[in-house]
Amino acid sequence: xxxxxxxxxxxxxxGVAPDIDASQLVTSLALRDQVDFDSMDTxxxxxxxxxELGIDVPDADFRELASVDRCVQYLQRSAQALSLxx
Amino acid sequence: MTIEFRMPALGADMTEGTLVEWRIAPGDPxxxxxxVALVETEKGIIDVESFHEGRxxxxxxxxxxxxxxxxxxxxxxxxxxxxxSATAAAPAAAPVPGGGRVKISPAARRRAEELGLSIEELSxxxxxxxxxxxxxxxxxxxxxxxxxxxxxxxxxxIAPLAGAERTQATMRRxxxxxxxxxxxxxxxxxxxxxxxxxxxxxxxxxxxxxxxxEDRLLYSVLIIKAVARAAAEIPGFSGFYRNGQFEAAxxxxxxxxxxxxxxxxxxxxxxxxxxxxxxxxxxxLMDLVARARGGHLRSSELGLPVxxxxxxxxxxxxxxxxxxxxxxxxxxxxxxxxxxPWVGDGQVTIRPILTLTLAADHRxxxxxxxxxxxxxxxxxxxxxxEL
Numbered sequence: 001x002x003x004x005x006x007x008x009x010x011x012x013x014x015g016v017a018p019d020i021d022a023s024q025l026v027t028s029l030a031l032r033d034q035v036d037f038d039s040m041d042t043x044x045x046x047x048x049x050x051x052e053l054g055i056d057v058p059d060a061d062f063r064e065l066a067s068v069d070r071c072v073q074y075l076q077r078s079a080q081a082l083s084l085x086x
Numbered sequence: 087m088t089i090e091f092r093m094p095a096l097g098a099d100m101t102e103g104t105l106v107e108w109r110i111a112p113g114d115p116x117x118x119x120x121x122v123a124l125v126e127t128e129k130g131i132i133d134v135e136s137f138h139e140g141r142x143x144x145x146x147x148x149x150x151x152x153x154x155x156x157x158x159x160x161x162x163x164x165x166x167x168x169x170x171s172a173t174a175a176a177p178a179a180a181p182v183p184g185g186g187r188v189k190i191s192p193a194a195r196r197r198a199e200e201l202g203l204s205i206e207e208l209s210x211x212x213x214x215x216x217x218x219x220x221x222x223x224x225x226x227x228x229x230x231x232x233x234x235x236x237x238x239x240x241x242x243x244i245a246p247l248a249g250a251e252r253t254q255a256t257m258r259r260x261x262x263x264x265x266x267x268x269x270x271x272x273x274x275x276x277x278x279x280x281x282x283x284x285x286x287x288x289x290x291x292x293x294x295x296x297x298x299x300e301d302r303l304l305y306s307v308l309i310i311k312a313v314a315r316a317a318a319e320i321p322g323f324s325g326f327y328r329n330g331q332f333e334a335a336x337x338x339x340x341x342x343x344x345x346x347x348x349x350x351x352x353x354x355x356x357x358x359x360x361x362x363x364x365x366x367x368x369x370x371l372m373d374l375v376a377r378a379r380g381g382h383l384r385s386s387e388l389g390l391p392v393x394x395x396x397x398x399x400x401x402x403x404x405x406x407x408x409x410x411x412x413x414x415x416x417x418x419x420x421x422x423x424x425x426x427p428w429v430g431d432g433q434v435t436i437r438p439i440l441t442l443t444l445a446a447d448h449r450x451x452x453x454x455x456x457x458x459x460x461x462x463x464x465x466x467x468x469x470x471x472e473l
Contacts, residue, residue: 058295
């Protein structure tokens with residue numbers, strides 16, 4: 001079975017910030033508040049999303065990466081992300 | 087010539103370290119800048135580079151051993167120029183330019199003499215180039231035993247990689263030692279300046295809009311570059327205060343404070359920040375921050391910062407009043423970028439404002455020079471395209 005988009009996003013997130021404990025992550029909460037995510041982390045995350053999913057998130061949309069859930073919704077809204085659901 | 091490879095002091099607060107892993111074995115050739123050992127410190131596990139070129143003769147310390155800074159860890163046979171009597175033994179060796187003398191810049195020679203380092207033991211990190219001041223500083227950082235710390239760490243052997251909790255506790259202690267020393271010894275003075283960040287933000291938005299995500303800049307990199315340039319132009323804010331005197335830096339290695347998730351802090355250096363292109367600097371910054379959080383900082387990055395920048399803009403504070411990291415003489419703090427009413431050209435407009443704070447060492451500079459330094463940073467940020 002294919003990995004869900006949410007699982008994929010979490011895997012990408014842990015890839016850029018291996019010091020985050022995935023089991024403790026609350027996907028609805030802002031990453032900044034629960035794991036001290038900063039602008040540098042967000043940029044790393046955006047680069048990894050592009051590498052893994054081929055979606056280049058513009059600077060103006062970085063706020064959509066604030067939490068895992070919000071990020072998943074954002075990716076689903078984009079046409080490219082929809083094509084990932086196979 | 088036999089050279090001792092010693093436990094380096096990776097910052098003023100480090101007195102001891104644990105050898106975690108050798109990356110070399112007897113007989114191996116060693117290049118300058120090569121990572122030869124992993125050492126666990128209060129700052130996590132650091133990749134320690136050799137500043138010598140040569141061959142490994144013997145390893146003196148086993149992995150897992152906890153030793154004071156300055157302890158000889160290994161012996162290298164140097165391929166540094168040999169005295170005339172020894173050249174007969176190696177007739178096939180290529181002639182060394184300059185009649186067997188170490189190529190060294192006059193400033194670096196002076197610095198080496200000040201630090202009491204043997205010129206013959208110095209080597210250059212630039213391929214074939216002369217020994218620079220930075221090389222001398224690396225050598226000094228690696229060889230110089232520092233005064234005892236205020237708070238002694240336990241001398242018992244500590245198992246390497248004993249878990250995040252212990253790393254947290256030791257890092258806390260290292261920060262406590264360095265900051266206590268700073269507050270006791272360094273007569274800080276503080277200046278702040280609010281700057282209109284609109285030109286920098288507009289420039290950055292335009293720059294980023296046309297670039298793929300991996301080539302975009304964060305505004306921190308503009309501030310780092312501006313601090314480095316201002317520090318290169320205005321003396322007294324970059325360098326070290328040691329043994330009762332100020333030693334000016336010539337190469338602007340800017341420390342950048344990186345918060346650890348869950349607490350703790352390190353400020354490794356972006357090397358030669360004044361002369362690097364913004365995109366290069368940005369890539370180096372991202373790599374540096376990732377390694378500061380994930381491990382494998384290099385010894386040169388920890389030993390070399392000559393001034394530090396701490397940016398708490400993401401956390402929503404307006405201004406930061408930082409403490410100077412000894413033996414440095416200045417630190418710049420940046421608060422958040424926030425929209426404020428701003429008076430310019432006789433009109434009130436809404437502008438993105440950044441509050442910069444300078445903490446500087448009164449033994450080296452006074453407020454007037456500090457004000458010039460901050461103003462210079464502001465001027466540089468007003469024309470970001472020229473950074």
